[in-house]
Amino acid sequence: MASGAVISSRAHSAAARGLCVLLLALSVAWAGCKRAPEPLPKLGQVGAFSLLDQNSGSVSAETLRGKVWAAAFFFTRCPSICPRITRRMRALQVAAAQKAPALELISFSVDPENDTPAVLLAYAQRFDADLKHWAFLTGDLDVVKRTVVDSFKLALDGKADPAAENGGIIHGAHLVLVDRTLAIRGYYRTDDDADMARLLEDAARL
Numbered sequence: 001m002a003s004g005a006v007i008s009s010r011a012h013s014a015a016a017r018g019l020c021v022l023l024l025a026l027s028v029a030w031a032g033c034k035r036a037p038e039p040l041p042k043l044g045q046v047g048a049f050s051l052l053d054q055n056s057g058s059v060s061a062e063t064l065r066g067k068v069w070a071a072a073f074f075f076t077r078c079p080s081i082c083p084r085i086t087r088r089m090r091a092l093q094v095a096a097a098q099k100a101p102a103l104e105l106i107s108f109s110v111d112p113e114n115d116t117p118a119v120l121l122a123y124a125q126r127f128d129a130d131l132k133h134w135a136f137l138t139g140d141l142d143v144v145k146r147t148v149v150d151s152f153k154l155a156l157d158g159k160a161d162p163a164a165e166n167g168g169i170i171h172g173a174h175l176v177l178v179d180r181t182l183a184i185r186g187y188y189r190t191d192d193d194a195d196m197a198r199l200l201e202d203a204a205r206l
Contacts, residue, residue, distance in 0.1 A: 040206070073085075073154065075114070110148065154176075186199065
């Protein structure tokens with residue numbers, strides 16, 4: 001009887017040790033599943049620029065350093081995708097106020113000849129933009145082109161033509177996420193709900 005009790009006790013101890021090993025393995029596996037996501041890639045760097053906002057204030061790459069921001073490209077005479085882009089940005093701004101309050105929005109006009117600060121202010125008001133965290137920029141066309149094409153690696157071609165179907169200017173419709181060091185961290189389609197949600201999630205990680 002005593003010998004059987006000893007064997008039984010050893011069997012229970014072995015089973016307990018086996019259970020502990022299994023639980024430890026599961027814990028390690030669970031911890032592995034919950035690893036932090038991979039850092040966002042760095043896809044480029046925003047170069048120097050200096051432009052005017054809707055209040056004729058100066059905005060440059062350096063004034064945006066230290067902030068997380070999303071850039072868009074538009075022009076106020078655009079009859080096609082620009083109103084959609086601006087509405088998307090307004091929805092993003094409302095959502096960002098709850099999830100990522102530090103997110104700033106920057107809209108670059110690709111038709112600076114027409115889009116003066118006064119025109120931009122009226123456009124911003126039309127879309128109910130919160131101008132505390134959203135700037136509409138205009139200025140020298142060469143500076144705008146260099147910023148769009150060289151820094152953001154997006155298309156920009158043509159000249160404004162109110163008679164043309166697309167307003168005469170072809171430009172990128174993506175939003176671009178920029179971090180505090182002016183590094184580009186992502187491109188997001190404005191016609192994709194999932195991409196807009198991902199932009200907010202990615203901005204909150206920076």
